[in-house]
Amino acid sequence: xxxxxxxxxxxxxxxxxxxxxxKDVSLDIEDGSFVCICGENGSxxxxxxxxxNGLLQPTKGEVTVDGATTSTEEESELFAIRxxxxxxxxxxxxxxxxxxxxxxxxxxxxxxxxPREEIEERITYALEAVGMSEHRHHTPYKLSGGQKQRIAxxxxxxxxxEVLVLDESTAMLDPKGRKEVLKVAHELNNQHITIILxxxxxxxxxxxxxxxxxxRGEIVMDDVPQKIFSDREKLERxxxxxxxxxxxxxxxIEAGIPIPSQIYGESELAEAIWRSK
Amino acid sequence: MAIEIKDLSYTYSPRTPxxxxxxxxxxxxxxxxxxxGIIGKTGSxxxxxxxxxNALIKLQSGSIKVMDIDLTAKKPDLKRLRGTVGMVMxxxxxxxxxxxxxxxxxxxxKNLSLSEEEIKGRVREAITLVxxxxxxxxDRSPFELSGGQKRRVAxxGVIAMRPKILILDEPTAGLDPQGKKxxxxxxxxxxxxxSPTVIIISHxxxxxxxxxxxxxxxxxxxxxxxxxxxxIFYNDELLAETEMDVPxxxxxxxxxxxxxxxxxxxxxxxxxxxxxxxxxxxx
Numbered sequence: 026x027x028x029x030x031x032x033x034x035x036x037x038x039x040x041x042x043x044x045x046x047x048k049d050v051s052l053d054i055e056d057g058s059f060v061c062i063c064g065e066n067g068s069x070x071x072x073x074x075x076x077x078n079g080l081l082q083p084t085k086g087e088v089t090v091d092g093a094t095t096s097t098e099e100e101s102e103l104f105a106i107r108x109x110x111x112x113x114x115x116x117x118x119x120x121x122x123x124x125x126x127x128x129x130x131x132x133x134x135x136x137x138x139x140p141r142e143e144i145e146e147r148i149t150y151a152l153e154a155v156g157m158s159e160h161r162h163h164t165p166y167k168l169s170g171g172q173k174q175r176i177a178x179x180x181x182x183x184x185x186x187e188v189l190v191l192d193e194s195t196a197m198l199d200p201k202g203r204k205e206v207l208k209v210a211h212e213l214n215n216q217h218i219t220i221i222l223x224x225x226x227x228x229x230x231x232x233x234x235x236x237x238x239x240x241r242g243e244i245v246m247d248d249v250p251q252k253i254f255s256d257r258e259k260l261e262r263x264x265x266x267x268x269x270x271x272x273x274x275x276x277x278i279e280a281g282i283p284i285p286s287q288i289y290g291e292s293e294l295a296e297a298i299w300r301s302k
Numbered sequence: 303m304a305i306e307i308k309d310l311s312y313t314y315s316p317r318t319p320x321x322x323x324x325x326x327x328x329x330x331x332x333x334x335x336x337x338x339g340i341i342g343k344t345g346s347x348x349x350x351x352x353x354x355x356n357a358l359i360k361l362q363s364g365s366i367k368v369m370d371i372d373l374t375a376k377k378p379d380l381k382r383l384r385g386t387v388g389m390v391m392x393x394x395x396x397x398x399x400x401x402x403x404x405x406x407x408x409x410x411x412k413n414l415s416l417s418e419e420e421i422k423g424r425v426r427e428a429i430t431l432v433x434x435x436x437x438x439x440x441d442r443s444p445f446e447l448s449g450g451q452k453r454r455v456a457x458x459g460v461i462a463m464r465p466k467i468l469i470l471d472e473p474t475a476g477l478d479p480q481g482k483k484x485x486x487x488x489x490x491x492x493x494x495x496x497s498p499t500v501i502i503i504s505h506x507x508x509x510x511x512x513x514x515x516x517x518x519x520x521x522x523x524x525x526x527x528x529x530x531x532x533x534i535f536y537n538d539e540l541l542a543e544t545e546m547d548v549p550x551x552x553x554x555x556x557x558x559x560x561x562x563x564x565x566x567x568x569x570x571x572x573x574x575x576x577x578x579x580x581x582x583x584x585x
Contacts, residue, residue, distance in 0.1 A: 066477075067448065170344070172363055200505050200547060202344070225479060230579075266479030269508045269549070273550065276576055277576060277579065282579070291553035294554075295553075295557030
């Protein structure tokens, strides 16, 4: 079991009013799974993500990655965890440092002291995995948002992680860029890399193995996407936006039109409406 | 007429090996009182286009008239232009800079040679209009507010200029569903109160279909179409050519029609579709 949260709480330090962002969360994430963590702003989903690789350390409870605790003072132990659990963040422009893409990707492994030849191999592998091989010698600045995020993912892959955490990495992208990044995430998952996707786009959750919904620092739903999507009352309560197609389905059901409550896309909804007459 | 654009073209880094043409012969008129949606793929020229409308980009060729301000004039009245056209950029919260919300919002109006009293009044009004409690936030640092609140403060800074035309580039990008709903309803409110003409750039086709009464579709620097949402989202050939997605409502309506359901007209809004499905079922 690579990732385990055992009664984890996290309180952001503040002089006047400390904020309890994650409250007593216990959770196991299985190897090779594709988990989506959803919730409105301030629900604690990003704090949860940062607790996974020790960017934040629990103020109560314990997070372990392959049995190793993130609550350690030892830099080398934290380093080992961060090598296993890579993170990609929201703003692609804040994550680029080098002026040539291959240098950008070499940055992590170079710091690990990986020999030059192996670095070359890792760059080749990482760029191939995100479909950006032809950009190896270019500058990252002229890329689209989706391409930049794919480079950010490649930089993480060069560390040979077992887990990839995408912390709202699709939030600032256009629809095309979002699709590109999601496609890469699913391909990596097929290669048995565990994917943890933090998002507020419910469409993205539809493809996950498991969806965890956070609200006010707590896990309030944890199930397969179909089950989550069909519990409309709860979704509304936690301010999660259904994909428009599910909203329409929901309103039609309310209007007394007999269609199933679990719908997967426009075409299926149209078919259900067609049959309902 | 609010804005008249004639034969507008623009090339970045002209006469260099890096020259890139961003706009080609764009020609159309935006009437007063419309809610215009500008759509198109990334790199289609949308942002370059709107930056022309308050002279953030200097005209290279063609002409633009905003209300009665002629941007081809030797010295266009930029001060008046920027009081007329309010521009909310992408992620405007990154542009907040002052130490208090009140000072930040007052920055624009201070450049308009208004009296101290007038500025105070406008700032209070703008902050209230975007749905924040003036007394509660005026002395706070804009940086300690939530993401959605920051975006409202940034919009207040534009509203305090009392622009007749309000332009917003991707106003809901990066917001959660609640934040998105709030910003869209704020834009509707501003259209009714301060800024009768609204132009938004958006990748969210569902939102464009719900909110806009006209759509300008850009593709490779050209204005590929300028029409009602119905005309654009039911023109399959145009959509394929410009690689545009369609709103879910339209996808469902097309699928139903394909199966032979008698869905009347060309619904683009959720409520229209639901109403027409009901009517068809009751036939």
